[in-house]
Amino acid sequence: MRLNSSAGSGGRKLRSGDAVVYVVCDDGSNLPATQRAYHPDLEVAKRSELSVDAHYYLEHQVHPVVSRLCDPIEGTDAARIAECLGLDASHFRQALRRNEDEEAMLLGGTEESEKYRDCEELKFPCRGCGSEYKHSIVPDSGELSLDVCPGCKLQPLDNTAYVRNQMSQAVRRHMNRYYEGWHVCEDPACGTRTRQTPLVLSCGQAVCPVCRQGVLHPEFSERCVYRQLGFYQHCLDKDKLAETQSTAVHQGLLQLKSDIDKVLENSAYSEVNLSKLFEGLFPQ
Numbered sequence: 044m045r046l047n048s049s050a051g052s053g054g055r056k057l058r059s060g061d062a063v064v065y066v067v068c069d070d071g072s073n074l075p076a077t078q079r080a081y082h083p084d085l086e087v088a089k090r091s092e093l094s095v096d097a098h099y100y101l102e103h104q105v106h107p108v109v110s111r112l113c114d115p116i117e118g119t120d121a122a123r124i125a126e127c128l129g130l131d132a133s134h135f136r137q138a139l140r141r142n143e144d145e146e147a148m149l150l151g152g153t154e155e156s157e158k159y160r161d162c163e164e165l166k167f168p169c170r171g172c173g174s175e176y177k178h179s180i181v182p183d184s185g186e187l188s189l190d191v192c193p194g195c196k197l198q199p200l201d202n203t204a205y206v207r208n209q210m211s212q213a214v215r216r217h218m219n220r221y222y223e224g225w226h227v228c229e230d231p232a233c234g235t236r237t238r239q240t241p242l243v244l245s246c247g248q249a250v251c252p253v254c255r256q257g258v259l260h261p262e263f264s265e266r267c268v269y270r271q272l273g274f275y276q277h278c279l280d281k282d283k284l285a286e287t288q289s290t291a292v293h294q295g296l297l298q299l300k301s302d303i304d305k306v307l308e309n310s311a312y313s314e315v316n317l318s319k320l321f322e323g324l325f326p327q
Contacts, residue, residue, distance in 0.1 A: 069096040101128050102234060162274035167209035171197035203295035207302055214306055221268040230257030269312045276303045
């Protein structure tokens, strides 16, 4: 339609069945790729503000092909290939994590290092020097690194209210991300990200409204948010802390552990109500 409207300025009238050459360009807008397609000779060559969107072609044309070719090679996956191409690998890691979770449910439990490897650490700025401060259990040592700031050596638990407030904000941020309801297409060649609820289902799963082939999965599912909150609880486990340290447990750590325990107690994700599950099957 754009070429037909510019027939007087060098374009030509297109009819049904004509092949149209186009490239997806970066024109400075946030429009989808279907609305950023331009003719290379009649438009791109004459407009200096248009440039080929290399990121689009790397993500939607190069990455899927390279991933399929390298799939038999051990040690490679879609996320690793995305990093090598300079792309955001978070979407591909989520897809891999979904497959691993399904396998873990069939084969049994996984180690804690594998279970929490993609979880976000609790980070907050130091009140003294302003540098970002994070705490987590050091692998294979079991020690909780919430003692002093590595920069100014300030004791963060001297102001327990500040640390509790930062943890509460982190919990709310993850819960808000879950309730935003973003879904992504499982097909890397599509990569659609939407909050709209499709009306077409396939085997009980929502079909992508763009490619009509892939299935939409939650970008941050209820399992992800529960695992993230469980990671905070794992880091603040006072029993493991008491085993690895000879000194007494700081009262502030006990308060933090109590706060995260209350959040998880309000979640019904890991609980099954058998009375409701079998309700109606057995007459009174």
